[in-house]
Amino acid sequence: MPQYDILAMGNAIVDVISSETPDFLSSRGIQHGCMRLIDATEAEALYGAMGPGREISGGSAANSVVGAAALGARTAFVGRVASDQLGQVFTHDIRAAGVHFATAPASGGPPTGRCLIVVTPDGERTMNTYLGACQELDSSDLDAALVAQAGILYLEGYLWDPAAPRAAMQAAIKVAREAGNKVAFTLSDVFCVEGHRGDFRALLESHVDIMFGNENEVKALYQTDDIDAAMAELARHACITVVTRSEKGAVVIGGGHRYEVPGERVAKVVDTTGAGDLFAGGFMAALVQGRSLPDCARIGCISAAEVISHFGARPEADLRTLVASKLD
Amino acid sequence: MPQYDILAMGNAIVDVISSETPDFLSSRGIQHGCMRLIDATEAEALYGAMGPGREISGGSAANSVVGAAALGARTAFVGRVASDQLGQVFTHDIRAAGVHFATAPASGGPPTGRCLIVVTPDGERTMNTYLGACQELDSSDLDAALVAQAGILYLEGYLWDPAAPRAAMQAAIKVAREAGNKVAFTLSDVFCVEGHRGDFRALLESHVDIMFGNENEVKALYQTDDIDAAMAELARHACITVVTRSEKGAVVIGGGHRYEVPGERVAKVVDTTGAGDLFAGGFMAALVQGRSLPDCARIGCISAAEVISHFGARPEADLRTLVASKLD
Numbered sequence: 001m002p003q004y005d006i007l008a009m010g011n012a013i014v015d016v017i018s019s020e021t022p023d024f025l026s027s028r029g030i031q032h033g034c035m036r037l038i039d040a041t042e043a044e045a046l047y048g049a050m051g052p053g054r055e056i057s058g059g060s061a062a063n064s065v066v067g068a069a070a071l072g073a074r075t076a077f078v079g080r081v082a083s084d085q086l087g088q089v090f091t092h093d094i095r096a097a098g099v100h101f102a103t104a105p106a107s108g109g110p111p112t113g114r115c116l117i118v119v120t121p122d123g124e125r126t127m128n129t130y131l132g133a134c135q136e137l138d139s140s141d142l143d144a145a146l147v148a149q150a151g152i153l154y155l156e157g158y159l160w161d162p163a164a165p166r167a168a169m170q171a172a173i174k175v176a177r178e179a180g181n182k183v184a185f186t187l188s189d190v191f192c193v194e195g196h197r198g199d200f201r202a203l204l205e206s207h208v209d210i211m212f213g214n215e216n217e218v219k220a221l222y223q224t225d226d227i228d229a230a231m232a233e234l235a236r237h238a239c240i241t242v243v244t245r246s247e248k249g250a251v252v253i254g255g256g257h258r259y260e261v262p263g264e265r266v267a268k269v270v271d272t273t274g275a276g277d278l279f280a281g282g283f284m285a286a287l288v289q290g291r292s293l294p295d296c297a298r299i300g301c302i303s304a305a306e307v308i309s310h311f312g313a314r315p316e317a318d319l320r321t322l323v324a325s326k327l328d
Numbered sequence: 329m330p331q332y333d334i335l336a337m338g339n340a341i342v343d344v345i346s347s348e349t350p351d352f353l354s355s356r357g358i359q360h361g362c363m364r365l366i367d368a369t370e371a372e373a374l375y376g377a378m379g380p381g382r383e384i385s386g387g388s389a390a391n392s393v394v395g396a397a398a399l400g401a402r403t404a405f406v407g408r409v410a411s412d413q414l415g416q417v418f419t420h421d422i423r424a425a426g427v428h429f430a431t432a433p434a435s436g437g438p439p440t441g442r443c444l445i446v447v448t449p450d451g452e453r454t455m456n457t458y459l460g461a462c463q464e465l466d467s468s469d470l471d472a473a474l475v476a477q478a479g480i481l482y483l484e485g486y487l488w489d490p491a492a493p494r495a496a497m498q499a500a501i502k503v504a505r506e507a508g509n510k511v512a513f514t515l516s517d518v519f520c521v522e523g524h525r526g527d528f529r530a531l532l533e534s535h536v537d538i539m540f541g542n543e544n545e546v547k548a549l550y551q552t553d554d555i556d557a558a559m560a561e562l563a564r565h566a567c568i569t570v571v572t573r574s575e576k577g578a579v580v581i582g583g584g585h586r587y588e589v590p591g592e593r594v595a596k597v598v599d600t601t602g603a604g605d606l607f608a609g610g611f612m613a614a615l616v617q618g619r620s621l622p623d624c625a626r627i628g629c630i631s632a633a634e635v636i637s638h639f640g641a642r643p644e645a646d647l648r649t650l651v652a653s654k655l656d
Binding site for chain 2: 054085111312
């Protein structure tokens with residue numbers, strides 16, 4: 001039995017969340033609902049313009065393993081913070097959520113990464129990410145024994161962008177494969193797919209057992225407007241393909257079957273940040289517990305619905321109780 | 329016409345808020361619902377034991393002026409952060425709320441102060457404050473011209489504890505008095521009253537125009553269990569005396585009259601942090617706008633009700649719209 005159910009590699013980020021009008025974005029030419037990378041200078045300027053914030057730990061794959069841990073999965077995380085207060089906050093929060101996290105903080109170099117998240121009245125989040133120390137993760141941080149001891153290695157597409165972390169993820173895939181473990185991957189965002197389409201397709205061709213993406217990401221991957229065609233392509237490669245569809249739920253293809261799962265109703269969408277992350281976390285936690293694929297997707301939807309009902313991408317309610325009340 | 333309506337002096341603190349069971353407090357011998365000061369070692373140990381947090385700027389008088397600014401008052405704040413990330417967060421948030429804040433950050437010395445806030449399922453907050461850089465505020469930070477240019481100088485009792493900030497507040501009172509401005513003071517907490525009863529009584533005797541306190545603080549001030557007797561004592565000194573009574577609202581004594589104002593109904597109390605702060609902020613903002621004393625207290629209650637309906641001691645809703653919908 002592996003020591004961990006899921007080991008995630010991803011950006012170690014603290015979210016800085018403020019509420020703004022749509023004008024705040026349009027007047028700056030920032031596309032509503034997207035994620036983009038910004039440098040330190042732009043981060044400072046944008047932060048200066050933003051209203052009062054809330055700081056809540058984030059990072060896509062980190063959010064996923066926090067969600068999975070809340071559902072009872074044994075989880076670990078690899079990612080780089082700096083030796084600073086935001087790094088302490090990230091480290092505290094992920095450990096307090098029950099996730100093993102032992103990557104050494106970078107000293108010197110850029111500060112801990114942060115994501116400046118603008119939430120508009122529709123609940124949509126627009127993310128402006130300053131990666132900072134996240135990019136300092138490299139292969140030397142990789143504890144091969146840890147990777148070998150995790151049933152699923154989960155990788156976020158966001159972290160494919162900087163070169164050193166990408167090499168670390170490639171090394172991790174090799175270790176996981178040799179140990180006979182599963183590899184799961186999320187496409188993360190259309191901009192990641194656009195930037196690394198060849199790599200992502202090659203990954204799917206040979207290495208990935210579980211693939212997560214939303215409809216836009218999957219369509220971008222195969223450069224088509226036909227979601228069914230894109231999913232058919234995907235299904236050729238990955239053992240399990242999961243496409244999230246916001247309020248419409250998710251589609252899962254696996255074991256020769258296709259399942260459509262409805263979305264979970266949310267009384268009021270406050271902040272959509274982390275919806276996809278919590279979906280993936282809930283899905284994987286259920287999978288390692290031996291649930292059926294449609295149940296995995298349902299639990300993903302329930303987890304996502306919780307996290308969009310409040311500010312921040314980490315669950316506030318007891319996910320296990322919530323899932324039990326809806327499913328069992 | 330003064331440049332600012334309200335200038336507050338207080339602790340410059342970032343709140344770290346986690347949700348815990350009552351056992352978390354009782355097993356550590358921490359009294360539910362109180363505020364206590366802790367040192368760096370205890371802060372580290374307690375933080376390590378707390379669950380995942382949210383970081384939201386706080387500080388009692390700082391919260392008050394943020395609330396007053398949201399209601400249209402022209403406000404300024406004096407308090408000390410360190411040159412670190414939490415100091416940047418505090419500085420950003422208070423300025424983004426429209427409050428003038430120009431106290432130089434301390435370099436070297438202890439880090440920015442933080443308050444480890446444990447919120448229990450009843451919504452009550454228990455505050456464990458590490459003052460850090462807050463204590464480094466001294467008379468040299470005082471911009472006498474700024475103090476002279478503020479209609480109301482508002483002081484928090486919490487900041488009376490450390491010696492250097494106390495001296496700075498005493499100097500500020502002198503400047504405000506000489507400029508013919510008003511001085512407002514909050515008793516802050518029973519522990520502050522217990523530690524500085526003589527000072528607080530002397531302040532009331534000669535210097536304070538507006539005094540805020542809750543029932544327990546006012547009773548502690550005059551060492552009596554009879555709230556009416558305590559309020560009669562208070563009314564002898566201060567021009568305006570305001571006693572907050574949680575969900576029961578507030579009592580105001582001023583101009584030879586006594587007014588009782590009902591509390592504002594709250595659908596669900598999430599986190600009581602900042603209730604008294606927002607009451608005082610709302611009250612003073614209304615006062616400088618020339619509202620009647622009962623209306624000032626009502627606006628205080630409406631502001632307090634908003635802040636306890638979510639995590640964090642800074643308002644999330646548009647207070648001006650909220651007040652208009654309830655009062656005008």
